[in-house]
Amino acid sequence: xxxxxxxxQAFLDRKLSDSDTAxxxxxxxxxxxxxxxxxxxxxxxxxxxxxxxxxxxxxxxxNYAIFLDPGLGKSKVMxxxxxxxxxxxxxxxxxVLVPNTVxxxxxYEQIETHQPELSMGVSDSGxxxxxxxxxxxxxxxxxxxxxxCKKYDxxxxxxxxxxxxxxxxxxxxxxxxxxxxHTTGTYKYLxxxxx
Numbered sequence: 775x776x777x778x779x780x781x782x783q784a785f786l787d788r789k790l791s792d793s794d795t796a797x798x799x800x801x802x803x804x805x806x807x808x809x810x811x812x813x814x815x816x817x818x819x820x821x822x823x824x825x826x827x828x829x830x831x832x833x834x835x836x837n838y839a840i841f842l843d844p845g846l847g848k849s850k851v852m853x854x855x856x857x858x859x860x861x862x863x864x865x866x867x868x869x870v871l872v873p874n875t876v877x878x879x880x881x882y883e884q885i886e887t888h889q890p891e892l893s894m895g896v897s898d899s900g901x902x903x904x905x906x907x908x909x910x911x912x913x914x915x916x917x918x919x920x921x922x923c924k925k926y927d928x929x930x931x932x933x934x935x936x937x938x939x940x941x942x943x944x945x946x947x948x949x950x951x952x953x954x955x956h957t958t959g960t961y962k963y964l965x966x967x968x969x
Contacts, residue, residue: 796827804830815858819888825851833858849884852942853911857889860910865939870913872944881913881944897922904934912938916960923963935967 799807804826808815811833821829824842828851832838842848852870859865870881878896885894895909897918903909904922935941941964955961 793827793831796831799827801826811858813861815854816861817854817888818890819850821850821854822847825854829854829858849881849944850888852940853885853889853892856911856940857892859939866910867907867938868911868940868942869938870911870942870944871916871919872913873916875915877944878913878915881911885911904937907937920959920963923966924959935969941968 801823804823807830808826815829825847828840828842828848832840832851832855840848840851842851852868856865856868872878872881882894885892892910893908894911894913895903895906897903897912897914903912904914943964
């Protein structure tokens with residue numbers, strides 16, 4: 775059965791919700807919005823305009839996905855957002871998944887630069903750091919996360935997910951097929967993790 779051209783055109787012409795309104799705020803208006811937040815967010819490095827917009831949108835919409843080009847400071851936005859949510863008492867811990875071990879070092883540098891008071895740990899061979907509630911930011915490769923999930927009962931994966939109030943999928947394009955395909959381990963375990 776073919777879809778009529780009229781239905782296809784109506785679908786293409788539909789009004790979509792986007793973030794263009796936030797992009798029209800002046801720098802002064804963005805600064806005022808951040809200044810008026812209670813508690814005031816502690817940012818150790820000055821955010822750029824697009825980072826301020828991303829930060830505010832992520833506060834407004836907790837499941838907001840940030841897709842910025844490489845080098846535009848997504849990690850800074852995530853760290854500032856995480857630190858702010860901790861200050862508000864909304865969350866305690868964050869899990870950062872990265873595609874390779876090289877990026878673990880990058881995250882260490884980003885944390886030391888943008889939110890140096892945060893405690894961090896790496897799950898590179900064991901899982902102890904997953905359960906260590908004194909570690910605020912846990913950094914792990916996708917592969918290590920999948921190995922851990924396969925080794926333990928999936929119900930325990932859900933329990934682990936409850937320990938983290940924020941999940942960052944760094945360089946998710948590197949595993950985009952795994953994240954979009956509902957039959958892959960990555961998709962299944964992440965879905966269980968966030969339930």
